[in-house]
Amino acid sequence: MTLAVIILGVIAILSLAMAAALLTRLLKTRSIEQSQETFLGHQVTEVRNSLSKVETAVVELKTVGAGQTSQIKTQLDGVTSLMATLNSTNTALREALANTQVRGQWGERMAEDVFRIIGFVEGVNYVKQPTLPGSGSRPDFTINMPQNKKLNMDVKFPLANYMKCLEAESPEAEEAFRQDFLRDVRDRAKEVVGREYIDPGQNTLDYVLVFIPNEQVYQFIQQYGSATVEEALRNKVVLCSPMTLFAILSIVRHALDNFAMQEASDEIVSQLGLFDKQWIEFVKQMDTVGRRIESTQKGFEALVGTRRRALERPLNRIASIRRERGLSLPEEIGEGVVPEETERDPLELAETTGQES
Numbered sequence: 267m268t269l270a271v272i273i274l275g276v277i278a279i280l281s282l283a284m285a286a287a288l289l290t291r292l293l294k295t296r297s298i299e300q301s302q303e304t305f306l307g308h309q310v311t312e313v314r315n316s317l318s319k320v321e322t323a324v325v326e327l328k329t330v331g332a333g334q335t336s337q338i339k340t341q342l343d344g345v346t347s348l349m350a351t352l353n354s355t356n357t358a359l360r361e362a363l364a365n366t367q368v369r370g371q372w373g374e375r376m377a378e379d380v381f382r383i384i385g386f387v388e389g390v391n392y393v394k395q396p397t398l399p400g401s402g403s404r405p406d407f408t409i410n411m412p413q414n415k416k417l418n419m420d421v422k423f424p425l426a427n428y429m430k431c432l433e434a435e436s437p438e439a440e441e442a443f444r445q446d447f448l449r450d451v452r453d454r455a456k457e458v459v460g461r462e463y464i465d466p467g468q469n470t471l472d473y474v475l476v477f478i479p480n481e482q483v484y485q486f487i488q489q490y491g492s493a494t495v496e497e498a499l500r501n502k503v504v505l506c507s508p509m510t511l512f513a514i515l516s517i518v519r520h521a522l523d524n525f526a527m528q529e530a531s532d533e534i535v536s537q538l539g540l541f542d543k544q545w546i547e548f549v550k551q552m553d554t555v556g557r558r559i560e561s562t563q564k565g566f567e568a569l570v571g572t573r574r575r576a577l578e579r580p581l582n583r584i585a586s587i588r589r590e591r592g593l594s595l596p597e598e599i600g601e602g603v604v605p606e607e608t609e610r611d612p613l614e615l616a617e618t619t620g621q622e623s
Contacts, residue, residue, distance in 0.1 A: 373421035419475035
């Protein structure tokens with residue numbers, strides 16, 4: 267009976283312990299669940315705030331994107347209009363350059379721009395299309411050089427076969443048009459040689475310039491037509507582009523400045539020679555005047571020294587005799603009255619005596 271009571275008591279205690287443990291676990295589980303619910307609620311709130319910000323940013327992005335799209339569309343419209351204008355201008359330029367006369371005028375304008383940049387003045391440093399005496403030829407430009415030398419220049423712009431070469435659709439056609447273009451350049455150089463632009467009798471230099479007013483065309487000639495360039499140089503023809511013409515004219519301008527400086531130096535040296543001659547005459551005249559002044563000074567010193575003392579001796583003797591005899595000075599001299607106590611200077615007295623006598 268006692269054992270049964272003890273067993274029942276142990277079971278009851280174990281049951282209470284298990285019930286307490288279950289209750290504790292249940293309470294912890296509820297606390298964890300409440301904590302998780304609170305954490306999840308906070309996370310959900312943050313996610314909702316983030317989604318709200320993202321939504322706001324998306325709306326702003328759509329607004330900005332719409333404005334930028336409008337601007338891009340406007341800019342594209344402007345670019346399209348500009349491209350159309352450029353295409354129209356390019357077409358008009360190609361049509362204009364297809365005319366040989368227009369190309370020549372454009373080349374002359376380019377040459378004049380280079381002259382202007384370098385500081386040349388028409389009618390002073392160069393002459394446009396002068397008529398050469400004797401032959402009657404008219405170069406596009408004649409550049410005035412030092413010592414009355416002249417350098418003639420023609421403008422040449424062979425373009426037709428060059429454009430065909432660039433637009434050729436096959437290597438064979440490109441090579442054919444290239445050779446045609448180089449032949450055109452060679453012919454233009456020969457034309458200059460045959461016009462008597464080089465004439466020592468007219469005081470010209472031994473070379474003539476051929477101006478090609480396009481750097482790309484000039485580079486094309488240098489790249490593919492070295493034989494043409496060498497042949498032109500053998501004929502004393504110098505091919506030049508705007509850049510090389512600028513370099514040549516810079517050298518010419520430097521030579522002109524040096525020549526002007528040399529002429530000015532020669533004039534200064536001549537004036538210095540004239541100054542030296544006049545300076546010698548001045549020194550001679552100054553020495554003559556100096557000798558005369560020295561002679562006059564010596565005469566003056568003799569007058570105020572020796573001659574004065576010689577005159578004062580007899581005057582002093584006369585005054586001494588007058589005092590010894592007790593003679594007084596006359597009261598009236600001319601119209602004035604001289605007090606007795608006033609004595610005349612011996613030299614003045616001598617002068618007065620001389621005038622009275």
